[in-house]
Amino acid sequence: MGFFFHIGRYFVMLKKVFARPERLKMYIRQLFLEIDNLGVNSVWIVLIISIFIGGIMTIQFAHAMENPLYPSELVGLGTRDTLLLEFSSTMLALIMAGKVGSNITSEIGTMRVTEQIDSLEIMGVNSASYLILPKIIAVVFIFPFLYIISVFFGLLGGLVTGPLVGVITIPEYIDGIQWLFYPYFITFSIIKCLVFGFLIASVSAYFGYYVQGGALEVGKASTKAVVNTNILILFFDLILTRLLLT
Amino acid sequence: MITVKNLSKSFDGNTVLKDISITFEQGKTNLIIGRSGSGKTVLLKSILGLYEVDEGEIWFNDRNLVNMGEKERKALRRELGMVFQGGALFDSINVEGNVRFPLDMFTHMSSAEKQKRVEFCLDHVNIEKQAFKLSPSEISGGMQKRVAIARAIALNPKYLFCDEPNSGLDPETATVIDQLIQSLTKEFQMTTLINTHDMNSVIEIGESVLFISKGEKEWVGTKHDILNSNNQKLEDFIFANKLYAQMKRGQ
Numbered sequence: 001m002g003f004f005f006h007i008g009r010y011f012v013m014l015k016k017v018f019a020r021p022e023r024l025k026m027y028i029r030q031l032f033l034e035i036d037n038l039g040v041n042s043v044w045i046v047l048i049i050s051i052f053i054g055g056i057m058t059i060q061f062a063h064a065m066e067n068p069l070y071p072s073e074l075v076g077l078g079t080r081d082t083l084l085l086e087f088s089s090t091m092l093a094l095i096m097a098g099k100v101g102s103n104i105t106s107e108i109g110t111m112r113v114t115e116q117i118d119s120l121e122i123m124g125v126n127s128a129s130y131l132i133l134p135k136i137i138a139v140v141f142i143f144p145f146l147y148i149i150s151v152f153f154g155l156l157g158g159l160v161t162g163p164l165v166g167v168i169t170i171p172e173y174i175d176g177i178q179w180l181f182y183p184y185f186i187t188f189s190i191i192k193c194l195v196f197g198f199l200i201a202s203v204s205a206y207f208g209y210y211v212q213g214g215a216l217e218v219g220k221a222s223t224k225a226v227v228n229t230n231i232l233i234l235f236f237d238l239i240l241t242r243l244l245l246t
Numbered sequence: 247m248i249t250v251k252n253l254s255k256s257f258d259g260n261t262v263l264k265d266i267s268i269t270f271e272q273g274k275t276n277l278i279i280g281r282s283g284s285g286k287t288v289l290l291k292s293i294l295g296l297y298e299v300d301e302g303e304i305w306f307n308d309r310n311l312v313n314m315g316e317k318e319r320k321a322l323r324r325e326l327g328m329v330f331q332g333g334a335l336f337d338s339i340n341v342e343g344n345v346r347f348p349l350d351m352f353t354h355m356s357s358a359e360k361q362k363r364v365e366f367c368l369d370h371v372n373i374e375k376q377a378f379k380l381s382p383s384e385i386s387g388g389m390q391k392r393v394a395i396a397r398a399i400a401l402n403p404k405y406l407f408c409d410e411p412n413s414g415l416d417p418e419t420a421t422v423i424d425q426l427i428q429s430l431t432k433e434f435q436m437t438t439l440i441n442t443h444d445m446n447s448v449i450e451i452g453e454s455v456l457f458i459s460k461g462e463k464e465w466v467g468t469k470h471d472i473l474n475s476n477n478q479k480l481e482d483f484i485f486a487n488k489l490y491a492q493m494k495r496g497q
Contacts, residue, residue, distance in 0.1 A: 022351060022352070026350055026351055114332055114337075115330045115332060115334040116337070118296060118328075118330065118334065119330060122323055122326055122407075123323060123324070123348050123352075124320040124324045124352070125351060
């Protein structure tokens with residue numbers, strides 16, 4: 001019963017979120033603030049994680065492809081396709097669910113327990129729409145850019161690390177990342193990013209918006225939001241992969 | 247004027263308000279008093295429309311909140327100002343921005359007009375200009391309450407609601423807040439409802455006092471009538487306050 005209750009309430013919330021804004025100008029102002037807060041502030045963490053993961057994957061692929069029968073380009077190809085298909089979309093979404101998702105839940109949850117949301121409602125503001133819609137649009141908008149940044153710096157990480165530790169040369173790596181390239185992989189992953197971005201923002205907002213109690217409950221709601229968002233990301237990853245890639 | 251008729255409200259079968267009928271008059275500070283858990287906040291939030299009532303009517307002059315659609319409710323809410331117990335100021339914007347928020351959202355004033363209105367409201371609650379750019383976390387509890395009052399009056403409301411405006415404040419600051427609410431009520435001719443269990447507020451500004459106990463209307467009168475009341479539950483409540491007990495005994 002609890003599961004269906006949450007599903008029902010989530011869609012009721014979404015209906016409120018996508019209602020007509022009271023003052024579009026205020027929503028647009030809020031949207032830019034959210035793009036900065038949720039998106040631009042996440043660039044550094046995405047960049048650092050991607051460089052390291054790119055480097056680590058290159059070393060691991062090189063280790064796994066030590067057999068001289070395997071062409072050396074496979075190291076670059078493996079790193080590239082892992083980044084393009086899974087890491088920079090799905091794994092990044094899981095990381096972002098932790099960073100951005102918990103931020104959204106705690107911010108909205110704190111506003112709930114300190115009566116700031118009641119205050120908006122009494123003024124006649126659609127609080128769900130004003131607080132959540134800009135966050136959803138901001139995360140959905142910024143996620144594809146973060147994906148591109150992640151792929152680029154992941155490949156760069158491999159390019160620097162591989163030759164540095166002596167597992168592959170720069171020309172071999174560059175040949176590898178250009179070998180058997182399917183541009184559709186990028187389209188596929190950007191579609192995933194849009195879906196994951198929506199899930200991260202809306203599910204996290206849901207847990208914050210309906211929190212009851214005090215600071216302890218806000219913390220618990222943040223944890224629940226991250227866990228549930230991660231499960232949903234993996235579930236939708238499976239569905240989208242089945243629908244769009246096979 | 248706000249008229250409540252036969253209002254009842256329960257949560258999960260637990261009755262919190264039973265058949266409350268009362269009229270809150272315009273231009274007066276109407277106090278709702280009672281012990282913690284007596285149903286004061288539920289009554290206030292029901293009148294505000296934050297809770298759907300089980301039975302009864304809530305009239306804002308000639309408009310019944312209970313029968314209103316969502317659009318009408320939204321329109322009515324623009325006539326309401328609310329001061330929450332904790333202030334409920336928006337953390338992410340500064341003092342000035344908090345007061346400007348309802349103006350940005352609901353008016354077509356120019357920037358200069360908004361600024362003038364913000365300064366007018368903050369000046370009315372005695373907030374100095376140096377504090378305009380500070381964030382809510384950088385100002386004291388008393389100042390937060392005053393900023394919350396300034397935000398509540400920004401749109402010239404007809405009705406002002408205050409949920410325990412003195413909680414967490416020292417007696418001197420609490421008196422300042424009480425007097426401020428009363429003077430604003432007179433100046434702007436608002437219908438003001440104040441939810442409190444602070445007997446000092448009753449002595450200070452209780453022009454009309456509703457005492458509720460266990461969700462029922464127990465007594466209605468003025469601050470002067472309280473001293474002559476023979477209601478046992480009211481006496482039990484006010485005698486918990488030693489100062490008030492001494493006043494009643496004429497000491």
